[in-house]
Amino acid sequence: MLPNLHTKWSRRLFNLAAAPYAWMTWQDTWRNHCGSLAVHFPNPTHPQSLRVLDLGIGPGVSGIGIVEQRPDVSLVGVDFSEQMLRQAQGFVKRSGKSITLIRADGAALPFSDKTFDIVTHHSFLYLVSNRSGVLQEIHRVLKNNGRYVMLEPNEDGRFSVIPSMEGNLRFKLSMALWRFFSARYGRFTETQLRKLLETTGFDNITILPTLGGLGWIVCADARKQAV
Numbered sequence: 008m009l010p011n012l013h014t015k016w017s018r019r020l021f022n023l024a025a026a027p028y029a030w031m032t033w034q035d036t037w038r039n040h041c042g043s044l045a046v047h048f049p050n051p052t053h054p055q056s057l058r059v060l061d062l063g064i065g066p067g068v069s070g071i072g073i074v075e076q077r078p079d080v081s082l083v084g085v086d087f088s089e090q091m092l093r094q095a096q097g098f099v100k101r102s103g104k105s106i107t108l109i110r111a112d113g114a115a116l117p118f119s120d121k122t123f124d125i126v127t128h129h130s131f132l133y134l135v136s137n138r139s140g141v142l143q144e145i146h147r148v149l150k151n152n153g154r155y156v157m158l159e160p161n162e163d164g165r166f167s168v169i170p171s172m173e174g175n176l177r178f179k180l181s182m183a184l185w186r187f188f189s190a191r192y193g194r195f196t197e198t199q200l201r202k203l204l205e206t207t208g209f210d211n212i213t214i215l216p217t218l219g220g221l222g223w224i225v226c227a228d229a230r231k232q233a234v
């Protein structure tokens with residue numbers, strides 16, 4: 008029986024999971040999949056760096072993967088678990104990348120309205136109880152027409168694809184655990200994701216299967232007016 012993450016204890020559970028999670032995901036294949044979110048970023052249109060928020064950055068692998076693909080952006084990573092952030096400090100230092108780490112809850116972000124050009128998350132929304140609250144915060148901190156890019160588990164994915172996926176044994180183990188935990192904490196259908204985004208005020212929505220159908224990569228733009 009897996010614990011209920013949707014309680015006040017969830018932060019402590021993520022603290023306990025930080026070291027094993029970091030061990031599992033600090034590997035090229037996971038980092039490259041995180042980095043694939045950057046393929047959907049807009050090109051820079053002005054001399055200032057695009058400001059990116061990576062929500063639920065965990066041990067830092069997702070943010071580092073993104074900055075590897077787009078060294079021109081300025082990335083802030085947020086997580087509510089101090090132990091995840093401690094891991095992230097170590098990996099960010101080791102990677103030599105420049106990433107700002109902030110401890111905060113995704114449903115109460117410590118940023119002004121319209122701060123970011125892009126918000127991303129990888130393997131985050133399915134673990135969150137207050138999904139609509141988090142989506143509203145994402146919409147609030149995005150600039151007008153800012154881009155939202157996420158990678159989350161697909162309801163209809165098949166466990167049987169994992170053995171033939173590219174990547175080493177550790178990556179396959181991480182995919183197997185992703186499938187296992189998402190069965191408990193949440194997976195999305197395309198229709199659910201579209202509805203969630205539309206009702207929060209996003210448009211120009213694209214939802215594509217990734218990771219052999221185990222995940223969705225989702226892009227959307229923040230409308231000028233929230234609904």
Ligand SMILES: C[S@@+](CC[C@H](N)C(=O)[O-])C[C@H]1O[C@@H](n2cnc3c(N)ncnc32)[C@H](O)[C@@H]1O
Pocket residue numbers: 021032041062063064065066067068069085086087088091111112113114128129130131134135
């Ligand atoms: C599965 S990890 C994903 C880490 C990273 N994005 C990756 O793909 O490797 C999910 C992260 O979300 C964080 N998290 C969960 N709920 C959160 C919340 N409400 N606010 C901020 N962070 C949260 C957890 O502490 C954890 O580090």
